[in-house]
Amino acid sequence: MSSHGDPKPMTSRKGGALKGVAEVPGDKSISHRSLIFGAMAVGETRVTGLLEGQDVLDTASAMRAFGAQVTREDDGTWSIHGVGVGGFAEPEDVLDCGNSGTGVRLLMGAMATTPISVTFTGDASLRSRPMARVTDPLALFGTQAYGRAQGRLPMTLVGAAQPMPVRYATPVPSAQVKSAVLLAGLNAPGETVVIEAEATRDHSERMLAGFGATISTEVTDEGRVITLQGQPELRPQVIAVPRDPSSAAFPVCAALITEGSDVLVPNIGLNPTRAGLFETLRDMGADLTYENPREEGGEPVADLRARFSPNMKGIEVPPERAASMIDEYPILSIVAANAEGQTVMRGVKELRVKESDRIAAMADGLRLNGIEVEDGPDWWIVHGRGPGGVAGGATVATHLDHRIAMSFLCAGFASQKGITIDDCGPIATSFPIFEPLMKALGARLELSNR
Ligand SMILES: O=C(O)C1=C[C@@H](OP(=O)(O)O)[C@@H](O)[C@H](O)C1
Numbered sequence: 104m105s106s107h108g109d110p111k112p113m114t115s116r117k118g119g120a121l122k123g124v125a126e127v128p129g130d131k132s133i134s135h136r137s138l139i140f141g142a143m144a145v146g147e148t149r150v151t152g153l154l155e156g157q158d159v160l161d162t163a164s165a166m167r168a169f170g171a172q173v174t175r176e177d178d179g180t181w182s183i184h185g186v187g188v189g190g191f192a193e194p195e196d197v198l199d200c201g202n203s204g205t206g207v208r209l210l211m212g213a214m215a216t217t218p219i220s221v222t223f224t225g226d227a228s229l230r231s232r233p234m235a236r237v238t239d240p241l242a243l244f245g246t247q248a249y250g251r252a253q254g255r256l257p258m259t260l261v262g263a264a265q266p267m268p269v270r271y272a273t274p275v276p277s278a279q280v281k282s283a284v285l286l287a288g289l290n291a292p293g294e295t296v297v298i299e300a301e302a303t304r305d306h307s308e309r310m311l312a313g314f315g316a317t318i319s320t321e322v323t324d325e326g327r328v329i330t331l332q333g334q335p336e337l338r339p340q341v342i343a344v345p346r347d348p349s350s351a352a353f354p355v356c357a358a359l360i361t362e363g364s365d366v367l368v369p370n371i372g373l374n375p376t377r378a379g380l381f382e383t384l385r386d387m388g389a390d391l392t393y394e395n396p397r398e399e400g401g402e403p404v405a406d407l408r409a410r411f412s413p414n415m416k417g418i419e420v421p422p423e424r425a426a427s428m429i430d431e432y433p434i435l436s437i438v439a440a441n442a443e444g445q446t447v448m449r450g451v452k453e454l455r456v457k458e459s460d461r462i463a464a465m466a467d468g469l470r471l472n473g474i475e476v477e478d479g480p481d482w483w484i485v486h487g488r489g490p491g492g493v494a495g496g497a498t499v500a501t502h503l504d505h506r507i508a509m510s511f512l513c514a515g516f517a518s519q520k521g522i523t524i525d526d527c528g529p530i531a532t533s534f535p536i537f538e539p540l541m542k543a544l545g546a547r548l549e550l551s552n553r
């Protein structure tokens with residue numbers, strides 16, 4: 104939904120320690136994929152723990168527009184009656200994917216090899232993001248795309264009537280691009296191959312195998328070579344969505360920087376393609392432990408315990424770790440501001456094409472609140488001032504970006520004068536219970552008057 108209400112400024116302030124158990128919502132990436140793969144299976148897929156954030160709800164609406172039956176039961180279980188690979192109907196209206204890059208790019212892939220026309224749009228943030236990274240490889244299947252200049256939404260895609268399978272090496276490290284090509288490959292005869300030089304989150308590969316597709320990954324000199332056999336019949340699944348490590352990052356990091364804190368964040372997936380932030384925090388000297396480590400649904404899972412860590416040191420984040428923590432750099436930079444010394448983040452130009460230019464948005468907000476930041480096209484350096492070193496006192500522009508909003512609210516808990524963000528509305532895209540969850544830990548958050 105691109106209709107976004109009036110901006111809602113919010114202020115966070117230093118209160119007491121954060122304490123308690125933080126039960127964060129379901130994983131956003133796995134939630135989108137549960138709905139999309141469920142809609143492409145034949146029969147009923149049942150999903151528990153689905154993230155009911157706006158991004159995922161917009162994908163649910165899109166699946167209904169494609170002809171799948173998607174319902175939510177009173178106990179919170181979601182039921183998807185799929186139409187099968189190649190079975191999508193042509194939506195009668197424009198598909199509004201709201202704020203969600205994952206939603207729009209995966210949906211483009213999913214319809215690209217079915218002969219229907221679909222027009223996609225989104226909010227002001229999504230309309231400014233690059234789509235050619237997806238429509239270029241989809242053109243190899245025979246899909247046509249007509250959008251605004253520089254491949255911007257709104258954009259109409261005409262699915263290929265006689266798709267050819269594709270072999271494609273992704274030029275950017277992006278699970279969205281990889282997944283779009285694999286989804287398109289589902290309805291192309293023969294083998295579709297995606298090659299990625301750097302490993303990105305592998306939820307599509309794992310879930311497609313679970314739905315009965317023939318898919319394999321081989322690690323070669325070129326990188327990861329993923330091969331999918333086209334035109335499978337996908338079998339419906341029962342899916343328990345694990346909790347989102349990208350959402351867990353907020354209570355974890357808030358606890359590390361807020362004096363006296365001790366927070367348990369149970370049941371977080373530690374898939375190595377997602378867990379880079381937690382390794383980085385431990386490298387900085389964070390008191391972050393993995394309790395009760397176990398396997399669930401084939402994924403490593405643990406309860407994260409984060410305690411106030413007054414001795415954290417800035418580090419050079421290994422660039423090869425970037426893809427496994429790409430959404431976590433904004434909150435990492437807040438931890439970096441509360442650590443001693445420089446934190447250097449390189450190889451992160453993808454941050455410039457997220458919901459906002461995240462390097463610019465974080466650098467601007469940190470500088471306004473008393474922290475020195477240097478930045479270049481694909482790198483930035485935060486000069487930490489140690490525990491409690493963020494002065495605060497300024498209002499930060501969040502640019503329709505949920506992660507910028509949550510990061511600065513967490514910064515406020517450990518700041519001297521508090522921090523105001525111009526709009527907390529976008530938080531509902533990925534973490535609709537952020538405010539009550541943080542307040543239950545003892546955080547001071549209040550809607551501010553304009
Ligand atoms: O595939 C996914 O579910 C996602 C992939 C990442 O985007 P890119 O593929 O653009 O890096 C990430 O930033 C996004 O939040 C979710």
Ligand SMILES: C=C(OP(=O)(O)O)C(=O)O
Nearest residue numbers: 202203204205206430457
């Ligand atoms: C980049 C993100 O999401 P998307 O690309 O789906 O909008 C995110 O959630 O941080």
